[in-house]
Amino acid sequence: MNRSKILLVGATLAAGITTPAALADQERFAMTHPTWNEECGSCHVAYPPQLLPAASWEALLGDLGNHFGSDASLDPATAAELLAYARMHASARTAAGEPTLRITRTRWFLHEHDEIGPATxxxxxxxxxxxxxxxHRGADSGDYSERRIKIPR
Ligand code: HEC
Ligand code: HEC
Structure with a gap:
């Protein structure tokens, strides 16, 4: 192990002692809103609100009638409640330009999944x-940790 690696491990351990929750947040997300889990988990897995910035959730939840070719409309009160929840937990990462509507187009996602080829x-x-x-076999409960990953053949 070279010196910079040792320093890196040291820094990671130190960070782990002071902020274990922040580190764990990268792979496990608390899915605490039953309506979100139900309404936003009926066609696909309910995505963790932590994975998009507030501007993206505003755009998405403001246009549920035109949702990726589907009609995911909700009554205005429910949509407003879900937006408040999403905003509260939204990612602080922002990108210039139009807010992305897709987690799968974020730089974070592309980087995290860069070992997976198009055929997969x-x-x-x-x-x-x-x-x-x-x-991610634990995605239903917000668990994206490495040990719950199994890529289907
Ligand atoms: C009627 C079905 C339906 C419902 C209900 C629904 N969605 Fe979707 N959603 C879709 C479809 C279809 C896609 C596109 C999936 C794909 O590209 O494979 C999608 C994609 C998404 C994406 C982008 C995924 C990516 O590529 O990163 C987000 C974010 C999203 N939905 C959030 C929500 C939220 C939040 C709710 C609840 C308010 C919701 N969806 C409810 C059908 C639905
Ligand atoms: C084809 C299988 C596959 C799909 C589909 C997939 N992932 Fe992943 N995901 C992986 C693999 C493989 C890794 C990398 C694990 C590693 O190297 O630590 C990963 C890593 C992650 C991580 C980081 C986990 C960690 O250990 O730090 C998160 C969070 C994540 N994915 C979220 C998502 C979300 C959200 C979606 C859907 C919008 C998604 N993934 C779709 C396979 C997948």
Whole structure:
């Protein structure tokens, strides 16, 4: 192990002691809103609100009638409640320009999944990068940790 690696490990351990929750947040997300889990988890897995910035959730929840070719409309009160929840937990990462509507187009996502090739994404059991639960077996409960990943053949 070279010196810079040792320093890096030291820094990681120190960070782990002071902020274990912040580190764990990268792979496990608390899915605390039953209505979100139900309404936003009926067609695909309910995505963790932590994975998009507030501007993205505003755009998404403001236009549920035109939702990626589907009609995901909710009554205005429920949509407003879900937006408040999403805003409260939204990612602080922002990008210039139009807010992205897709977690799967964020730089973070592309980087985290850069070892997965196009042929893998297209396997019938996966179909789309948006199908998190195909590989993340704990996605329903917000658990994206490495030990719960199994890529279907
Ligand atoms: C009627 C079905 C339906 C419902 C209900 C629904 N969605 Fe979707 N959603 C879709 C479809 C279809 C896609 C596109 C999936 C794909 O590209 O594979 C999608 C994609 C998304 C994406 C982008 C995924 C990516 O590529 O990163 C987000 C974010 C999202 N939905 C959030 C929500 C939220 C929040 C709710 C609840 C308010 C919701 N959805 C409810 C059908 C639905
Ligand atoms: C084809 C399988 C596959 C799909 C589909 C997929 N992932 Fe992943 N995901 C992986 C793999 C493999 C890794 C990398 C694990 C590693 O190297 O630590 C990963 C890493 C992650 C991580 C980081 C976990 C960690 O240990 O730090 C998160 C968070 C994550 N994915 C979220 C998502 C979300 C959200 C979706 C859907 C929008 C998704 N993934 C779709 C396979 C997948």
């Amino acid at each position: 994404w297209q396997r019938p059991a996966i179909g789309s990068p948006a199908n998190c639960a195909a590989c």
